[in-house]
Each structure stands twice: as C-alpha cells, then as structure tokens.
Amino acid sequence: MSDYVLEMKGIEKSFAVPVLKGVDFSIKKGEVHALVGGNGAGKSTLMKIMTGVYSKDAGEISIGGKAVEINSIHDANRYGIAMIFQELSLIQTMTVAENIFLGEEVTKNGIRDTSYMNKKSKEVLESLGIEVEPETVVSTLSVGMSQMVEIAKAVAKDAKILVLDEPTASLSDSETEHLFHLISDLKEKGVSMVYISHRMNEILKIADSITILRDGVIAHSDMVKNMNLDSIIMHMLGSGEGKKFDWVERSYDETAQDLLTVEHLKVNDNITDISFSLKPGEILGFAGLMGSGRTEILETLFGRRRMQGGTVKLRGAQVALKNTQDAIKAGFALIPEDRRKQGLVLIHTVKENAILPKVSRLCKSKVFVDEKRANAMVEDNVKQLNIVTDGIHKRINLLSGGNQQKVVVAKWLNMNPEIIMLDEPTAGVDIGAKAEIIDLIRNFADEGKGVLFVSSELTELMAVCDRIIVLFDGKITGSLSRREIRAEEELQHAIQQEC
Ligand SMILES: Nc1ncnc2c1ncn2[C@@H]1O[C@H](COP(=O)(O)OP(=O)(O)OP(=O)(O)O)[C@@H](O)[C@H]1O
Numbered sequence: 001m002s003d004y005v006l007e008m009k010g011i012e013k014s015f016a017v018p019v020l021k022g023v024d025f026s027i028k029k030g031e032v033h034a035l036v037g038g039n040g041a042g043k044s045t046l047m048k049i050m051t052g053v054y055s056k057d058a059g060e061i062s063i064g065g066k067a068v069e070i071n072s073i074h075d076a077n078r079y080g081i082a083m084i085f086q087e088l089s090l091i092q093t094m095t096v097a098e099n100i101f102l103g104e105e106v107t108k109n110g111i112r113d114t115s116y117m118n119k120k121s122k123e124v125l126e127s128l129g130i131e132v133e134p135e136t137v138v139s140t141l142s143v144g145m146s147q148m149v150e151i152a153k154a155v156a157k158d159a160k161i162l163v164l165d166e167p168t169a170s171l172s173d174s175e176t177e178h179l180f181h182l183i184s185d186l187k188e189k190g191v192s193m194v195y196i197s198h199r200m201n202e203i204l205k206i207a208d209s210i211t212i213l214r215d216g217v218i219a220h221s222d223m224v225k226n227m228n229l230d231s232i233i234m235h236m237l238g239s240g241e242g243k244k245f246d247w248v249e250r251s252y253d254e255t256a257q258d259l260l261t262v263e264h265l266k267v268n269d270n271i272t273d274i275s276f277s278l279k280p281g282e283i284l285g286f287a288g289l290m291g292s293g294r295t296e297i298l299e300t301l302f303g304r305r306r307m308q309g310g311t312v313k314l315r316g317a318q319v320a321l322k323n324t325q326d327a328i329k330a331g332f333a334l335i336p337e338d339r340r341k342q343g344l345v346l347i348h349t350v351k352e353n354a355i356l357p358k359v360s361r362l363c364k365s366k367v368f369v370d371e372k373r374a375n376a377m378v379e380d381n382v383k384q385l386n387i388v389t390d391g392i393h394k395r396i397n398l399l400s401g402g403n404q405q406k407v408v409v410a411k412w413l414n415m416n417p418e419i420i421m422l423d424e425p426t427a428g429v430d431i432g433a434k435a436e437i438i439d440l441i442r443n444f445a446d447e448g449k450g451v452l453f454v455s456s457e458l459t460e461l462m463a464v465c466d467r468i469i470v471l472f473d474g475k476i477t478g479s480l481s482r483r484e485i486r487a488e489e490e491l492q493h494a495i496q497q498e499c
C-alpha cells in the first residue's frame, strides 16, 4: 500500500503552448500540502486536472496505489476529491442547506425534505464550528462565510482531498484565523488539503509540505520545516536573489500646492467626516482593518458612490464627482479590489481590456481605433509587466489570476491619469510581479502625479508610501510620515487601536 492518498506522475498539458511539462505531485493522508509558484506557473491547471475540470494530455493519476481516470468533476467527487475555486461557485439565491445538498436533494413521498436537509446541514456546520443557519440565503453571506459553506459542502460529500485555491485572497484577518482553525480540524479528521497561496507567511504557518512549480515543471518539493522564506523564493524565481520590498526614501515638494484636497467628505452614515490632502508626487497609503472604510472612500472619489457631503478639490479648484465619467475626466483612475466584477471584461482579449478606457483617444476618426498604435502599446504593457500570455489577442479569462490583475493595472496606467487609486492591487499577484507593480507606482509618482494606495499587506504599504493614514471604523485616527515608522509592528498597533 502506497504512502500517498493520491499520486500524479508525468502530467502534461498544453493549451496553445505547453503549460505543464511532466509534473509529479503526491499527497499524503492528513497533510496540508502547499502548492506555490509564480503567476501562470500552472498551479490552478494542475489542480483542475486532478479535479476533472481539464483533461490531461499525458501522465497518470493513482489513488491509494490504483490507477484511475478522472474525466469530470463528478468522477473527482466520487473519489473524494473536491476543489474550492478562486471564484466561488455557490448558488446565490439558494439557502445554505440547499447548496450543501445541491444535486443530491433528499425527498420524502416525492417532495423535497427541507427539514431533513436543514437538520443534516446544521450537523455538518456545527461539527466544523461554522456559525451560520442552514436556512440563510447565500447572497446575504460575506465572502468569508460563503467560503466556509463551500468547504462544509465538500465535507458533507465526504471529501478526502480538498483543494483550496488562494482561499484567503479576499478574507479579513479574523476570517482567515477561522479558516486556519477549520483546516487544522479537517487535518485531525484525516482530510488532505492542497493549499495554493502567494502569501508565504501563511504557508510557513499551516503547511506540512510544499511543492514549488516554475514554468510548468517542479522546481522543488520538500517538508516545510526544511524551508524558509528565502529558500522558497529562490526556487520560485530560479535565481539566487530574492526580491525584497525595501523602502526607498523618495522626495517630493512638500510646500507645493495640493494636487488633491478632500474636506469633510461624507460617504455614508458611518464614514462622515474625512479630510486629507495629497501633494504632486506623493504616495499616500491607507491602512486599516477590513470594513474600516478604505474601499468606500476610494469608490466615492471615483464617482462610484454618491458623495453625501464635503468637497473635493483638484489643484485648488472644486470638482463635482457625480459619476465615474466625471471622475475619469477629472483625472482619477481606480484599480478596484474585485477585478472580476469591476476591472475586466472577461470575454474580451488582453488587448481589448488593456485599451478599454482609452479607446476614444486612440481613434483616428470617430470609429476606427489606430490598431498599430494600440498593438504597440499593449505589447509594451505585456513586456513591462511581464504578463504571461501567448499573445495580446488571448481572451482574458484564460489568463492565470495574477496575470489578469496585471492587465487591470496596465489598463489604467495607459490612461495616464493625474491621480491613481489602487485598492489591494497585488492580491493574487506573485512576489516578482508585486515588486514590479510597486516599481510602477513609484515611477508614476516620480512624474509628479498622485497615488492613493490601499493594502492589507503592511510590508507593501511600508515599502512604497511616503505617508500613511490610519482608518478605524470610518474615522481617520492617525497620519504617519513613513520616516516616523520604525517597524511594521507600530503600524499594526495603530491599525488595531491597541495603543
Ligand atoms: N483554458 C485555458 N485556455 C488557454 N490557456 C490557459 C487556460 N487555462 C490556463 N491557461 C494558461 O495556462 C497557464 C497557467 O495558468 P494557471 O492558471 O494554471 O496559473 P497559476 O499558476 O494558477 O497562476 P496564478 O498564480 O496567477 O493563479 C497560463 O499561462 C494560462 O494563460
């Protein structure tokens, strides 16, 4: 009998180009196995092959030592394999219990036995310590809770192997803690998990073993206890030097006229009085917990939410921001937190997305886009941001998650805005690309433009910002010059209101 609950050997897969080039990947019982690698390395593809979403071109999969064919999600479920996708897949209009029993409804005398399904769901949820009522409609749940329900659904189906693809990308700190408890409970129950993440601190904390993919081949596989941050990054990038986010002290004219002045901005009943200013060339960070109001403030400045009070001035002149058109015209750009909903048109190509807000400016006449210029510009974006794609005419939903995010960044940089607002721009982006995005932000500000930067990753805020505003429950509770912050812990304390 093999040590492994599941083994993949010599897996190959090509789309237009080879994506997996003979990959071996094995999972032990009850382990958390981290799968890491750069954007487009092939992590999601490998897991989609294991869960029957994609078919493989070559290679073998065996479960408990026996060769198997997994040709559909249904096959995978029968073997006890389930995947929690980067994009969640619960049906929003149904209740928690209906989702848990989806496709396997229990009937009594020909009618759906709702009370039985509610009762059984409650048992599963309780056994996992998930506090939600089975009758709750899924659309009313937070992202974090939806994810827990999705895991409960897999556990109810008796999953032995669970794949979590970047599960914490949109979770708050407390939701992340809760997820980690759930993972260790499942481990105790003998469930094996594959954990994909770009957050190395999470991997060092919860994973037992680690496999590093680089450009479709295994770069390294080991126990996590034998690895550290530097060695992981080294294998990911394939070179001796890891990229670090060091602070580069920048300078801008602190006596210049404000580029942006926000006074007594009222966003809603919770965020009622926000005032701050931004100088040309300045990078201003917003730190705070999830729900502290960071995203709402940016959305209001972008005309996506209605301003309920206060004034916004650009170079001293008041501007009306009634809708996003107004904001774009005034020179604002927003790279939103939820790229899938707001940032991209998924059925369009890389090029179409990258030139979207700019189309009117590339028109020779009213109808024709200057294709040559547009192609050159997008080719340039692809090179500059290292976007992994086999061409600018590829449909964006076929790119890996992190590469989609890079296209969103490119799209707004192409507009050449006066003020760029970034909301968690590096979520789901690999360590190399994070450093590239941070460089781009610096270059942008060096041209005398303004940057508002929201990130939950303090290391990033500390690396790139000149000044950091701390928000707590809709109020500004502090404004720190980067020079004054000596350690990340100080910022952490300010955010948590611990001192
Ligand atoms: N259905 C598809 N059609 C064409 N190409 C695809 C398809 N799915 C994935 N690819 C390509 O395969 C490569 C690997 O993508 P994959 O999603 O596996 O990367 P990843 O390691 O999960 O990256 P990320 O960290 O950004 O999520 C990418 O270059 C992607 O464009």
Ligand SMILES: [Mg+2]
Pocket (backbone or CB within 6 Å): 043, 044, 045, 165, 400, 401
């Ligand atoms: Mg992926």
